[in-house]
Amino acid sequence: MRAVVQRVCQASVTVEGAVSGQIQKGMLIYLGVTNDDDASDVHWLADKIVNLRMFPDPDAKMNLSITDVSGEILLISQFTLYGDCRKGRRPGFDQSADTDLAERLYEEIIETIRDRQIPVQTGRFGAHMEVRSTNDGPVTFLLDSKKLF
Numbered sequence: 001m002r003a004v005v006q007r008v009c010q011a012s013v014t015v016e017g018a019v020s021g022q023i024q025k026g027m028l029i030y031l032g033v034t035n036d037d038d039a040s041d042v043h044w045l046a047d048k049i050v051n052l053r054m055f056p057d058p059d060a061k062m063n064l065s066i067t068d069v070s071g072e073i074l075l076i077s078q079f080t081l082y083g084d085c086r087k088g089r090r091p092g093f094d095q096s097a098d099t100d101l102a103e104r105l106y107e108e109i110i111e112t113i114r115d116r117q118i119p120v121q122t123g124r125f126g127a128h129m130e131v132r133s134t135n136d137g138p139v140t141f142l143l144d145s146k147k148l149f
Contacts, residue, residue: 001041001105002081003143004030007054011074011133013123020129021121026071027054028133031109032081033102034095034146041145042105046112048143049073062139072119076131077106099126 005027012022029049055064055071066073079102083091096102103125114120123129142149 001034001037001045001109001145002032003045003049004078004081005049005052005054005141005143006133007136007139008074009134009136011131013074013076013121014130014132015124015127020123021074023072023074023119023121025069025136026119027066027073028131028135029073029075030078030081031075031106032078033097033105034082035097035101037097037101037105037145039105039108042109042112044145045143046109046116050113050116050118052141052143054139054141066118067116072121073113074121074123074131074133075106075110075113076123076129077102077125 008026008028010024011028013020050067051065053063053065055069057063079096082095083093084095085091106125110120110122
């Protein structure tokens with residue numbers, strides 16, 4: 001699994017003209033699933049997200065987690081995180097998981113994070129979405145459950 005994690009002051013997602021999810025202080029996360037991901041990837045990534053110290057402490061050092069700041073998460077599925085742009089001009093998506101696996105693991109990570117008492121808002125899996133956010137910092141991290149980067 002791959003995630004782009006942004007520290008935000010606010011973020012929202014709209015599907016078919018209606019707000020599907022919105023948060024204030026917290027994380028905007030774009031999540032991609034590859035074809036060999038499983039529950040171990042879900043648990044590794046959920047643990048990393050919940051414990052990632054990306055929020056400032058009183059000394060302006062990134063020492064606080066989403067739990068420490070009572071933040072929220074807006075989690076958006078994004079299969080293009082596994083798009084391969086190395087060859088040609090049109091991305092290939094061979095590494096993106098099939099819809100059934102991707103949706104199952106997407107729902108699993110949402111529940112795993114919620115089980116840790118973090119409020120999670122979402123878009124709609126597979127839908128065309130419009131995402132708006134105010135990145136705080138800016139602070140953005142890339143996470144990969146296979147530890148490729």
